[in-house]
Amino acid sequence: MWATDHVVMPAELREPYGELLEPLTTLAYVASRTDKLRVGTSSIVLAQRNPVVVAKQAATLDVFSKGRVILGFGVGWVEKEFGFLNADFGRRGKVLDESVRLLKALWKDELVNFDGEFFHVNDALFFPKPTARDIPVWIGGNGPLAVRRTARLGDGWHPVGLPVDDFSRGAEELRRSGRKITLSVRMTTDLGKKREPYIGANNEKRVAVSGSPSEIRKEIDAYAKAGLEYYCASISHPEAAEIVTDLRRFSSEVMRSYA
Secondary structure, eight states: OEEOOOSSOOGGGHHHHSSOOOHHHHHHHHHHTOSSOOEEEEEEEGGGSOHHHHHHHHHHHHHHTTSOEEEEEEOOOOHHHHHHTTOOSTTHHHHHHHHHHHHHHHHHOSSEEEEOSSOEEEEEOOOOOOTTSOOOEEEEOSSHHHHHHHHHHOSEEEOBSOOHHHHHHHHHHHHHTTSOOEEEEEEEEESSSOOOOEEOTTSOEEOEEESSHHHHHHHHHHHHHTTOOEEEEEOOOSSHHHHHHHHHHHHHHTGGGGO
């Protein structure tokens, strides 16, 4: 199960991210009520948050869930939201890069020493450590910068609504990096109707996987042929009952064909 992140949105961007629960709190609740389900963020805007606090929250969740956490991090795109949170929109990419390196050091090192451009931690103790002294970090983002950031820092690549040809090009570049990187994608998934490509709120072209179960399987297969290992289905409707219905159909008529 995945939870996404926006802390405080400008009124003109109410849809689709204006009413979200805080992701790490949400996933802690979900993990406490399940035994095997993995929980992940898709994706936290890390440059808006203190990375030491995020490292602590994520490590605590990982310990309580016995290692079931995946962390997706994105660079962010809503300049007004950065302003509301007193975060640096112009340098958000650099802040994200350094934050990921700091998280990894906090999770791994017994005595933490980190001297970066934005963060400085000297002779510090950090507890708890994650169960494996690490948590998988998947880098969100659709463009070349996100692919290169993944090659440098990520354990996985996690674009959203990316056309299959663009996904294939990014996957090939990551394979050339020589690192073992999980290839994932989050897609709007609709079993009720066929959806056309659209422009997202951040002006990126987005596609949806939609139609009958057989049409959806065919589209997922195209991504799998390009290297996809993990498919995150984003199912959204106005009513909760509609979401539950589609989740059940996706489980029984799509997921089971891959078991």
